[in-house]
Amino acid sequence: MAIQEQAQHLRTDVLVIGGGPAGTWAAVTAAAKGARVVLADKGYCGSSGATAPSGTGVWYVKPDERLREEAKASRYDLGGRLAEHRWMNRVLGRTYANMNQLAGWGYPFPLDDDGNQHRRSLQGPEYMRLMRKVVRKAGVTILDHSPALELLADEHGVGGAAGVNTQTGIPWTVEAGAVVIATGGCAFLSKALGCNVLTGDGYLMAAEAGANLSGMEFSNAYAICPTFSSVTKTAYYSYASFYYEDGTIVEGAGSKRGRSVIARNLMEGKQVYAVLDQAPEHLKPLLRVGQTNFFLPFDRRGIDPFTDPFPVTLRLEGTVRGTGGIRLADELCATDVPGLYAAGDAATRELICGGFTGGGSHNAAWAMSSGSFAGEGAAAYVKKLGADDGSRKLERKSTQPIVEEGKGSVKPSRAAEWVQAVQDEVKPYDRNLFRTGEVMTQSLNRLNGLWNDQREQAIEHTVDGVKAREAAAMTATARWMYTSALARTESRGMHKRSDFAGMDDNQHYRLITGGLDQLWVRPEQVRKEVVIH
Amino acid sequence: MIEVISESKCIACNQCVSVCPTNVFERVVDGIPVIARQSDCQTCFMCELYCPVDALYVAPESESVIGVTESELSEQGFMGGYREKVGWGKGRKPVASHEYMYQLSKRSGF
Numbered sequence: 123m124a125i126q127e128q129a130q131h132l133r134t135d136v137l138v139i140g141g142g143p144a145g146t147w148a149a150v151t152a153a154a155k156g157a158r159v160v161l162a163d164k165g166y167c168g169s170s171g172a173t174a175p176s177g178t179g180v181w182y183v184k185p186d187e188r189l190r191e192e193a194k195a196s197r198y199d200l201g202g203r204l205a206e207h208r209w210m211n212r213v214l215g216r217t218y219a220n221m222n223q224l225a226g227w228g229y230p231f232p233l234d235d236d237g238n239q240h241r242r243s244l245q246g247p248e249y250m251r252l253m254r255k256v257v258r259k260a261g262v263t264i265l266d267h268s269p270a271l272e273l274l275a276d277e278h279g280v281g282g283a284a285g286v287n288t289q290t291g292i293p294w295t296v297e298a299g300a301v302v303i304a305t306g307g308c309a310f311l312s313k314a315l316g317c318n319v320l321t322g323d324g325y326l327m328a329a330e331a332g333a334n335l336s337g338m339e340f341s342n343a344y345a346i347c348p349t350f351s352s353v354t355k356t357a358y359y360s361y362a363s364f365y366y367e368d369g370t371i372v373e374g375a376g377s378k379r380g381r382s383v384i385a386r387n388l389m390e391g392k393q394v395y396a397v398l399d400q401a402p403e404h405l406k407p408l409l410r411v412g413q414t415n416f417f418l419p420f421d422r423r424g425i426d427p428f429t430d431p432f433p434v435t436l437r438l439e440g441t442v443r444g445t446g447g448i449r450l451a452d453e454l455c456a457t458d459v460p461g462l463y464a465a466g467d468a469a470t471r472e473l474i475c476g477g478f479t480g481g482g483s484h485n486a487a488w489a490m491s492s493g494s495f496a497g498e499g500a501a502a503y504v505k506k507l508g509a510d511d512g513s514r515k516l517e518r519k520s521t522q523p524i525v526e527e528g529k530g531s532v533k534p535s536r537a538a539e540w541v542q543a544v545q546d547e548v549k550p551y552d553r554n555l556f557r558t559g560e561v562m563t564q565s566l567n568r569l570n571g572l573w574n575d576q577r578e579q580a581i582e583h584t585v586d587g588v589k590a591r592e593a594a595a596m597t598a599t600a601r602w603m604y605t606s607a608l609a610r611t612e613s614r615g616m617h618k619r620s621d622f623a624g625m626d627d628n629q630h631y632r633l634i635t636g637g638l639d640q641l642w643v644r645p646e647q648v649r650k651e652v653v654i655h
Numbered sequence: 656m657i658e659v660i661s662e663s664k665c666i667a668c669n670q671c672v673s674v675c676p677t678n679v680f681e682r683v684v685d686g687i688p689v690i691a692r693q694s695d696c697q698t699c700f701m702c703e704l705y706c707p708v709d710a711l712y713v714a715p716e717s718e719s720v721i722g723v724t725e726s727e728l729s730e731q732g733f734m735g736g737y738r739e740k741v742g743w744g745k746g747r748k749p750v751a752s753h754e755y756m757y758q759l760s761k762r763s764g765f
């Protein structure tokens with residue numbers, strides 16, 4: 123491979139792309155298995171991604187048979203019965219172990235009445251700052267501000283990635299025995315908390331290398347959020363009442379089941395206001411401590427959310443709190459392409475929660491568990507592969523040619539137009555929340571046109587180039603999303619078809635999709651299991 | 656969005672340049688960093704948490720620049736207020752270990 127002057131070139135065993143919970147757990151776990159590891163993050167490993175500015179409840183369940191069975195059953199139906207017990211068991215087991223490991227590393231869990239640590243949730247800034255420390259201690263090389271733009275592969279499979287450092291402008295390539303994609307989900311640049319680095323890059327890079335996706339119809343999570351703000355923390359809205367401007371109540375509106383009522387009102391141009399007036403007095407100080415960042419925007423605007431109604435909107439979080447992602451081919455999070463692994467929101471979460479994640483806990487559990495599975499899988503793969511003698515003839519896999527600074531063909535304004543065009547198809551509630559075949563077909567046609575526009579354009583190794591590439595990833599993600607959503611002619615999990623209300627037992631399968639220019643979709647049976655009680 | 660870098664407080668450690676996930680700040684030789692790409696700000700408040708001297712202010716408005724001044728903010732106690740609540744900084748205890756975390760979980764399930 124020709125190496126540019128002034129480029130950074132590294133060789134390693136395992137390359138992890140993305141440094142959120144999934145990527146950091148993958149890096150630490152691979153390193154613990156003896157692999158040399160490089161981790162590249164688009165932002166900064168420790169502050170970037172959906173968890174870091176936020177915080178997550180975690181699916182932490184003691185290894186007690188009854189408790190675990192209850193935990194598994196709690197969301198099974200909501201998710202449209204697409205989860206698998208085998209995977210739920212493994213994730214519950216690994217999450218339990220990893221949370222205990224976090225305590226060992228020094229995460230400051232609160233104490234319960236008996237003085238034991240209470241390990242049910244993680245504060246994002248604290249958790250991710252600790253993970254960075256642990257990753258560094260494990261000897262992992264971290265590349266911050268280093269988005270991967272494309273994978274490198276040969277006939278044996280994936281063997282690295284290439285990108286650019288957005289602060290120095292220096293392109294980088296990392297040749298690796300195995301690559302873990304942990305780039306998070308796709309929230310379509312909607313400015314949901316921490317999510318603007320999550321543009322579906324991993325899906326596109328994986329698909330370009332030949333990987334498949336699963337559950338992309340479960341990609342339309344919308345979060346309640348004050349209209350003026352980015353803080354899409356939703357748990358506390360279980361204490362909210364919803365009102366119109368004139369103070370009359372919005373019938374049926376709610377946080378969990380009544381989001382569609384809020385959406386319908388917003389669509390009709392009727393502003394909805396929330397106020398957390400159902401919160402009992404004695405809980406208020408506890409709520410304030412529990413999620414400091416929930417209150418931050420209110421405090422700074424002089425709003426008391428317990429008494430003052432504030433306008434709300436529903437902000438798209440796409441697959442971040444959806445469940446679709448890269449299809450996994452085995453228990454160690456291998457994808458359908460040799461040498462390529464996926465974890466966290468980048469991988470499908472249907473295996474543990476089907477087509478719906480609801481409020482917290484499952485996502486965080488999935489990120490840390492699948493991250494460590496993938497780290498193990500990648501390290502084992504590299505061992506089997508044997509020593510790298512540098513003789514692999516790796517090719518760049520990007521659909522769009524990625525070129526040196528000054529040689530590209532995309533103006534920044536053009537990339538911004540693409541982003542806007544994708545958002546126009548995916549954000550509106552009457553397109554993506556209340557889905558119909560007719561409207562989705564129109565969107566898909568326009569998105570296909572948009573892809574054709576973008577696929578030939580040369581992308582530069584620059585900050586603006588990265589944005590153009592993000593736009594392409596968003597377009598690709600939206601196309602897989604609507605392709606799958608059109609194929610599922612029923613309502614299941616978070617996928618709601620206005621023209622096909624209700625679940626159809628004949629469609630109790632997962633939908634696998636893929637392709638770049640020509641997209642395809644096919645059903646895959648959910649593994650039949652004996653459920654032991 | 657990010658609104659203010661306090662010239663009087665900033666010690667030019669460039670932590671904010673490093674930690675901002677969307678690369679909003681730009682290092683300046685022999686100077687304090689500048690807000691170079693404000694419209695890329697995702698209003699995540701992370702820079703405030705990492706600034707060791709409370710020199711940054713992120714306004715809650717995520718779509719528009721509101722234009723506040725440092726003196727207004729200081730008067731209201733907003734500079735550094737978030738970092739204090741999260742319990743970061745010398746002599747502080749991380750909110751992660753606050754007893755209310757457990758109390759809340761016990762009483763409400765969060």
Ligand SMILES: Cc1cc2nc3c(=O)[nH]c(=O)nc-3n(C[C@H](O)[C@H](O)[C@H](O)COP(=O)(O)OP(=O)(O)OC[C@H]3O[C@@H](n4cnc5c(N)ncnc54)[C@H](O)[C@@H]3O)c2cc1C
Binds near residue numbers: 145176486
């Ligand atoms: C407001 C909010 C609240 C939430 N609350 C909960 C909760 O209570 N419980 C729960 O279980 N889940 C919750 N979630 C979901 C949870 O945050 C995610 O599931 C989790 O962060 C996924 O981890 P991840 O490592 O896969 O992705 P992320 O944490 O999103 O990290 C992805 C990383 O990849 C990097 N990246 C992206 N593209 C590239 C690229 N091209 N090259 C290199 N790096 C790249 C990003 O910079 C980022 O650092 C919440 C999400 C949000 C938005």
Ligand code: SF4
Binds near residue numbers: 675680695702
């Ligand atoms: S709020 Fe977040 S995105 Fe905005 S400048 Fe600070 S760290 Fe960067």
Ligand code: SF4
Binds near residue numbers: 660665666671
């Ligand atoms: S982190 Fe604070 S002190 Fe350091 S450079 Fe940024 S604003 Fe200045």
